[in-house]
Amino acid sequence: MKNKTILVTGGAGFIGSHLCKKLLEDGYRVISMDNLITGNMANVKRLKDNKNFLFIRHDITKKFSEKIKKELSDLAYILDLACPASPVDFPRYPLEIMEVCFNGTKNLLELAREYKVPFLQTSTSEVYGDPEIHPQPESYWGHANPYGPRSCYDEGKRSAEALIYTYKNTYKVDTKIIRIFNTYGPQMRPDDGRVVSNFIVQAITGTYITVYGDGKQTRSFCYVSDMVGGIIAMMKSREEGPFNIGNPGEFTILELAQKVIKLTGTKSKIIFKPLPKDDPKQRKPIITLAKKKLGWSPKVSLDEGLEKTLEFFKNNL
Numbered sequence: 675m676k677n678k679t680i681l682v683t684g685g686a687g688f689i690g691s692h693l694c695k696k697l698l699e700d701g702y703r704v705i706s707m708d709n710l711i712t713g714n715m716a717n718v719k720r721l722k723d724n725k726n727f728l729f730i731r732h733d734i735t736k737k738f739s740e741k742i743k744k745e746l747s748d749l750a751y752i753l754d755l756a757c758p759a760s761p762v763d764f765p766r767y768p769l770e771i772m773e774v775c776f777n778g779t780k781n782l783l784e785l786a787r788e789y790k791v792p793f794l795q796t797s798t799s800e801v802y803g804d805p806e807i808h809p810q811p812e813s814y815w816g817h818a819n820p821y822g823p824r825s826c827y828d829e830g831k832r833s834a835e836a837l838i839y840t841y842k843n844t845y846k847v848d849t850k851i852i853r854i855f856n857t858y859g860p861q862m863r864p865d866d867g868r869v870v871s872n873f874i875v876q877a878i879t880g881t882y883i884t885v886y887g888d889g890k891q892t893r894s895f896c897y898v899s900d901m902v903g904g905i906i907a908m909m910k911s912r913e914e915g916p917f918n919i920g921n922p923g924e925f926t927i928l929e930l931a932q933k934v935i936k937l938t939g940t941k942s943k944i945i946f947k948p949l950p951k952d953d954p955k956q957r958k959p960i961i962t963l964a965k966k967k968l969g970w971s972p973k974v975s976l977d978e979g980l981e982k983t984l985e986f987f988k989n990n991l
């Protein structure tokens with residue numbers, strides 16, 4: 675597959691750009707595609723000197739022009755990471771999120787069909803909604819609110835999985851699904867809105883550390899290099915999934931706040947703010963399938979990952 679092109683949609687985003695970088699290091703040709711509504715040109719600029727890299731600004735909900743199709747002539751794989759994914763994006767871009775999840779995924783599946791190439795979808799732990807089963811196995815159907823502030827994303831991503839199932843069975847497209855759990859690391863935007871970047875930026879700038887609710891809700895945080903490793907392991911496998919990819923180390927949000935305070939030595943104090951509606955109370959992946967079928971498991975501890983992320987924000991704020 676080397677010397678052939680891998681299309682990474684959402685390639686200017688946080689995980690997408692790390693993935694492009696690793697694929698280039700591994701010797702692949704990479705086309706990064708992004709409409710830049712939440713993607714970041716700084717992530718693209720890091721890569722643009724590599725002769726095997728091309729950035730195309732395009733909204734995947736729109737038709738692919740003949741010019742774009744020409745660039746894709748030796749396409750070997752589609753990795754779909756295109757979707758705003760931070761809860762602060764849900765009220766900002768609800769229609770864009772629903773459109774990219776359904777129409778964007780459909781356009782990519784059509785492309786996979788036309789070019790006869792495999793398609794990998796990055797789905798999400800949000801398909802489990804506010805889970806009543808803990809930790810979450812892939813066999814759990816979830817507990818998502820179809821009519822609420824998170825539904826554009828949760829139901830959007832669930833509809834994308836259903837669409838992929840349909841294309842696989844109707845048109846025999848070679849599809850794969852992974853479900854990404856909370857991921858963090860360098861290159862997150864300072865205003866990303868997610869908890870790790872918020873806490874680190876607040877600690878560095880000496881503002882209040884904003885804990886929503888009582889801080890007893892839990893998340894399991896995966897460092898971005900582990901996530902990229904999981905995506906590539908799935909890409910190289912013959913598996914279809916869905917597989918959870920995440921780090922099962924589970925922490926309360928208060929524990930995370932305390933870790934960040936200790937690590938940074940900040941004088942910032944914790945302030946409690948209202949819990950957003952439908953905020954999941956607990957989340958932790960069961961990763962037995964990914965371990966067994968992909969030979970993948972996360973390596974970076976939360977302490978180690980937080981240190982690297984802190985270093986990035988110290989140098990880039």
Ligand code: UDP
Nearest residue numbers: 761867868869870872884885886891927953
């Ligand atoms: N959260 C918080 N303070 C913040 C941002 C988030 O307490 O400044 C909480 C949020 O309510 C949730 C958890 O941290 O319970 C993880 O939120 P995030 O937005 O990172 O991702 P989610 O897992 O909710 O998609």
